Amino acid sequence: MPDLLLKKVYAENYDLSFENGDLSVGDSVENLVVISVGSQARASGNVFSKNLQCDGWWAEKTFGDEKWGGLVHTLFSRKSDSNTVILAKAYIEDSLKWLVDNGIVESVEVSVSNELEKIVSEISVKKNGEKNDYRFEFLKGSENA
Numbered sequence: 001m002p003d004l005l006l007k008k009v010y011a012e013n014y015d016l017s018f019e020n021g022d023l024s025v026g027d028s029v030e031n032l033v034v035i036s037v038g039s040q041a042r043a044s045g046n047v048f049s050k051n052l053q054c055d056g057w058w059a060e061k062t063f064g065d066e067k068w069g070g071l072v073h074t075l076f077s078r079k080s081d082s083n084t085v086i087l088a089k090a091y092i093e094d095s096l097k098w099l100v101d102n103g104i105v106e107s108v109e110v111s112v113s114n115e116l117e118k119i120v121s122e123i124s125v126k127k128n129g130e131k132n133d134y135r136f137e138f139l140k141g142s143e144n145a
Helices: 029-038 082-101
Strands: 008-009 015-017 107-115 118-127 130-139
Touching: 008 029, 008 082, 008 130, 029 082, 029 118, 029 130
Parallel strands: none
Antiparallel strands: 008 015, 107 118, 118 130
């Protein structure tokens, strides 16, 4: 089932794709990875807090117990250290786990590094024997992914 298609507009920023004035749809692996890693899951519970970083996607509780997106956004406001890299890797792997569980891809490998003002993730996804690599940079102290 196709999703709204996202396109890279510059650097690490994606936006909705339009064609002839209409929203585009697609089911590319890249689109699924971008949506999974970039969507903000709720950090805890199903209630809104004063800390919008933890609130995540407003419609998540619409889907019952299903968890949507990842928790990488919760790391933006914390001091970056070796635990940040470990958590980022775990959060990204968790957000992509459904792709393997549902048989959409064969495997997902994630590596994360801590570079100056950003957390860098490199993701390799294997589908039908073909490997595709994606790189995402998360600016520290920012809500940009």
